[in-house]
Amino acid sequence: MGKDTLEIAINGIKLILxxxxxxxxxxxxxxxxxxxxxxIQNRFGPNRVGPLGLVQLxxxxxxxxxxxxxxxxxxxxxxxxxxxxxxxxxxxxxxxxIPMSTPIAVAAFEAFGSTWGPYLFRVQGYExxxxxxxxxxxxxxxxxxxxxxxxxxxxxxxLLGALRASAQVISYExxxxxxxxxVIMMYGTFxxxxxxxxxxxxxxxxxxxxxxxxxxxxxPNWGIFYQPIGFIxxxxxxxxxxxxxxxxxxxxxAELVAGFHTEYGGFKMLMFFIGEYGHMMIAAGLATTFFFxxxxxxxxxxxxxxxxxxxxxxxxxxxSYMSALIHFLSYNVKFGLFLWIFIHVxxxxxxxxxxxxxxxxxxxxxxxxLANTIVTAxxxxxxxx
Amino acid sequence: MTADAFLFWFLAFxxxxxxxxxxxxKNPVYSALSLVFTMCGVAALFxxxxxxxIAGVQIIVYAGAVMVLFVMVLMxxxxxxxxxxxxKGRVSGAVKIVTAGLLAGLVAGAILxxxxxxxxxxxxxxxxxxxxxxxxxxxxxxxxxxFAFEALGILLLVIAVxxxxxxxxxxxxxxxxx
Amino acid sequence: MTSAxxxxxxxxxxxLTIFIAIFGTFLIFLARAIGGQRKDNSQAKRDIYECGIPExxxxxxxxxxxxxxxxxxxILFDIEIxxxxxxxxxxxxxxxxxxxxxxxxxMAVFIGIFIYGLWWEVKSRALEWD
Numbered sequence: 001m002g003k004d005t006l007e008i009a010i011n012g013i014k015l016i017l018x019x020x021x022x023x024x025x026x027x028x029x030x031x032x033x034x035x036x037x038x039x040i041q042n043r044f045g046p047n048r049v050g051p052l053g054l055v056q057l058x059x060x061x062x063x064x065x066x067x068x069x070x071x072x073x074x075x076x077x078x079x080x081x082x083x084x085x086x087x088x089x090x091x092x093x094x095x096x097x098i099p100m101s102t103p104i105a106v107a108a109f110e111a112f113g114s115t116w117g118p119y120l121f122r123v124q125g126y127e128x129x130x131x132x133x134x135x136x137x138x139x140x141x142x143x144x145x146x147x148x149x150x151x152x153x154x155x156x157x158x159l160l161g162a163l164r165a166s167a168q169v170i171s172y173e174x175x176x177x178x179x180x181x182x183v184i185m186m187y188g189t190f191x192x193x194x195x196x197x198x199x200x201x202x203x204x205x206x207x208x209x210x211x212x213x214x215x216x217x218x219x220p221n222w223g224i225f226y227q228p229i230g231f232i233x234x235x236x237x238x239x240x241x242x243x244x245x246x247x248x249x250x251x252x253x254a255e256l257v258a259g260f261h262t263e264y265g266g267f268k269m270l271m272f273f274i275g276e277y278g279h280m281m282i283a284a285g286l287a288t289t290f291f292f293x294x295x296x297x298x299x300x301x302x303x304x305x306x307x308x309x310x311x312x313x314x315x316x317x318x319x320s321y322m323s324a325l326i327h328f329l330s331y332n333v334k335f336g337l338f339l340w341i342f343i344h345v346x347x348x349x350x351x352x353x354x355x356x357x358x359x360x361x362x363x364x365x366x367x368x369x370l371a372n373t374i375v376t377a378x379x380x381x382x383x384x385x
Numbered sequence: 386m387t388a389d390a391f392l393f394w395f396l397a398f399x400x401x402x403x404x405x406x407x408x409x410x411k412n413p414v415y416s417a418l419s420l421v422f423t424m425c426g427v428a429a430l431f432x433x434x435x436x437x438x439i440a441g442v443q444i445i446v447y448a449g450a451v452m453v454l455f456v457m458v459l460m461x462x463x464x465x466x467x468x469x470x471x472x473k474g475r476v477s478g479a480v481k482i483v484t485a486g487l488l489a490g491l492v493a494g495a496i497l498x499x500x501x502x503x504x505x506x507x508x509x510x511x512x513x514x515x516x517x518x519x520x521x522x523x524x525x526x527x528x529x530x531x532f533a534f535e536a537l538g539i540l541l542l543v544i545a546v547x548x549x550x551x552x553x554x555x556x557x558x559x560x561x562x563x
Numbered sequence: 564m565t566s567a568x569x570x571x572x573x574x575x576x577x578x579l580t581i582f583i584a585i586f587g588t589f590l591i592f593l594a595r596a597i598g599g600q601r602k603d604n605s606q607a608k609r610d611i612y613e614c615g616i617p618e619x620x621x622x623x624x625x626x627x628x629x630x631x632x633x634x635x636x637x638i639l640f641d642i643e644i645x646x647x648x649x650x651x652x653x654x655x656x657x658x659x660x661x662x663x664x665x666x667x668x669x670m671a672v673f674i675g676i677f678i679y680g681l682w683w684e685v686k687s688r689a690l691e692w693d
Binding site for chain 2: 573574576577626628629630631632634635636637638639641642643645646648649650652653656657662665666669670672673676677679680683684687689
Binding site: 011012015016019064065066067068069070072073074075081084085086088089092093096097125126127128133153154155157160163167170171173174177178181182184185188189190257262263266267268271354355358359362363366367370373374377378380381384 | 572575576578579580582583584586587588590591593594595597598599600601608609610611612613626630633634637640641644645647648651652653654655656658659663667670671674677678681684685690691692
């Protein structure tokens with residue numbers, strides 16, 4: 001995790017901060033979702049507790065934590081309690097691998113009688129060479145949360161809900177995994193930071209030996225222009241992966257009650273919520289990274305921005321901090337936009353029937369993802385060979 | 386002890402712990418979940434060997450796909466009869482002793498083999514590789530092992546056909562259905 | 564060769580996993596401590612949910628074979644997709660080294676088998692949910 005004690009400590013704190021940031025984002029998203037859905041449905045939503053109902057989140061948290069904690073007699077208690085804790089792990093592990101800003105360079109300095117640094121702190125939990133594979137692998141472990149909760153509850157509604165949810169999650173994992181083959185082919189790397197760096201600058205690519213560059217320099221070199229179908233497939237599959245409407249077949253008032261978390265309440269329920277929103281965040285973060293230039297800002301490259309900041313009178317060190325901050329904001333604008341799309345879609349589309357859901361996954365999205373892969377391969381081959 | 390050695394022994398310990406739990410747990414569901422844990426431990430051990438892609442595949446395929454099926458099946462059938470079949474009395478002690486002996490012999494043999502016949506040339510080649518290991522894997526797979534790769538495609542197709550055929554075969558408890 | 568513990572994210576991953584496990588367990592205990600136990604501990608409360616009628620649980624529910632079939636087919640197709648990843652990452656390198664054509668053809672054969680498999684599954688109604 002680091003060369004010396006300071007670096008290890010800072011990296012450890014960074015990981016904890018990322019986790020807390022994810023946990024903190026959930027109440028804000030819940031507030032946004034409730035206000036947003038109220039806006040869409042011409043209601044008020046929570047507006048009594050604090051300005052704009054913002055303190056509602058705090059009130060909810062207090063309500064959740066003061067609920068009595070109990071397990072039904074039929075539940076398998078170890079799994080019943082382990083499932084909500086486990087729900088947090090895959091989501092956080094995967095999210096921590098997404099780069100959120102430019103690295104912060106800290107020059108060497110003297111303190112406590114020895115020289116420290118120089119350091120390079122990345123604004124992401126850990127940089128992984130095979131980031132894409134890691135995130136796919138870790139988030140596929142989320143199926144166990146569902147199965148553990150469903151079986152551990154000892155209720156047949158939970159079990160059937162878990163069965164349905166896990167079958168859905170694994171079906172859409174295929175379309176999800178296949179939709180990014182084209183992306184990987186295009187960038188030629190699994191590393192998310194490298195992918196972001198490759199999307200820097202104005203739109204330009206080499207085809208048939210000619211370099212095609214856009215005349216307008218604010219059109220960025222983003223993946224969406226090369227992989228539009230890949231993006232649509234990826235984003236739709238991500239909805240199903242995070243069990244969000246229109247794919248929330250894991251729940252069904254009429255036939256399954258609340259699906260795999262029928263028996264849960266209070267804080268344990270909230271932890272499942274955090275897991276679900278965590279998957280939304282992973283999907284939003286990955287869509288930003290793969291298709292929308294990650295933390296990059298259209299019209300200006302990282303080096304240009306840093307030079308501009310130095311021009312404003314900052315030191316090299318300060319420019320590194322400022323650049324990290326600005327790019328972090330840029331990342332969060334895109335990230336927030338995708339999260340809003342998640343919320344907006346949930347409140348505007350009706351849900352599917354289970355057979356329609358499976359048909360869409362296996363018979364529509366999988367063939368389209370395959371076609372996308374083939375077309376991408378052929379285009380790359382013809383254009384560069 | 387260096388950090389590397391500590392990491393290895395830590396991961397090896399928890400992996401072997403998980404593997405022992407697989408056979409020590411009475412409930413097959415817990416055994417399967419321990420096996421998932423073991424798979425993740427093995428993936429972490431792959432990472433310490435610089436085999437990042439293989440580690441990712443280990444998690445995606447074994448922990449994320451194969452074991453999901455196992456856990457799903459075990460949770461849906463309450464395997465009371467099967468649990469009884471493997472508890473006292475049904476399976477004779479001799480079978481257990483022979484199986485345990487075979488396993489111990491296998492482990493001992495593997496350790497002996499790995500200490501006596503190490504291949505320094507192969508290890509050296511892997512260490513000095515400066516390229517992205519995932520890319521190297523791709524290059525190797527599609528130049529040297531291309532036939533095995535295509536054969537795998539056929540094999541997977543045959544398995545898919547077999548699975549469908551088994552699922553549709555008549556018999557079992559569901560008489561009268563198509 | 565760099566040291567595994569310092570350059571690799573594995574330490575961070577293990578640290579984060581352990582931290583979340585401890586944090587989550589702590590939260591559960593905290594909620595238990597603050598929430599307390601109510602006096603009412605009747606059987607009706609400790610029953611599992613059953614739409615208001617007395618509970619009736621049969622764990623050996625007969626479940627459609629479709630779920631298993633879906634899971635098995637998922638494993639197979641997942642492996643095929645995983646094999647496309649090393650191909651995708653080194654495809655540009657293959658083209659650069661003049662190996663593009665044979666690699667593209669070999670992958671086309673593989674994808675052809677994939678498509679045939681998928682087509683066969685659809686045609687044999689194995690993916691039909693009714």
